[in-house]
Amino acid sequence: MANEMKSSNAVMDVVRNYMEERCANDPILAIKYANPAKSLEKALNFVAHEVQKSGLTIMDSDSVFSLILHYYDENLEDVPNVNCKIAVAKELTDTERTEAKEQAMEQYKEEQLRELRRQSQPKATAPKHTTAPKAGEEINVQPNLFGDDF
Numbered sequence: 001m002a003n004e005m006k007s008s009n010a011v012m013d014v015v016r017n018y019m020e021e022r023c024a025n026d027p028i029l030a031i032k033y034a035n036p037a038k039s040l041e042k043a044l045n046f047v048a049h050e051v052q053k054s055g056l057t058i059m060d061s062d063s064v065f066s067l068i069l070h071y072y073d074e075n076l077e078d079v080p081n082v083n084c085k086i087a088v089a090k091e092l093t094d095t096e097r098t099e100a101k102e103q104a105m106e107q108y109k110e111e112q113l114r115e116l117r118r119q120s121q122p123k124a125t126a127p128k129h130t131t132a133p134k135a136g137e138e139i140n141v142q143p144n145l146f147g148d149d150f
Helices: 009-025 027-033 040-054 061-073 094-120
Strands: none
Touching (some): 009 027, 009 040, 009 061, 027 061, 040 061
């Protein structure tokens, strides 16, 4: 089975938990879910096949769960194996959202500071081409009354 999709344990756990919750409240679905001809792997392959047919590369969880329920509700023929990876997006807690926002603001500030520093640096210019005075020519230098420090 070289063309088999790869589902992480996290994906399987999310789908399994969802189905078990739904089956606890829906005995008819529980019977369909227990069908030995169907499996979570086949359900996820069906989802991957439908996503591939749609041309999408990502799908929200409601659409995925809808397709999984469709797989268990209907008498569908098995679809060819889809070579893909399926991942689950992690829900962020309020604390994680706040931390992510603070990190993003800090990165933005640092980028703006770097840009300001870059813009305020004197631009390197090519030195003007000067020629040394010829031997014997007088060099016109005016003395500074305040010393060499000024």
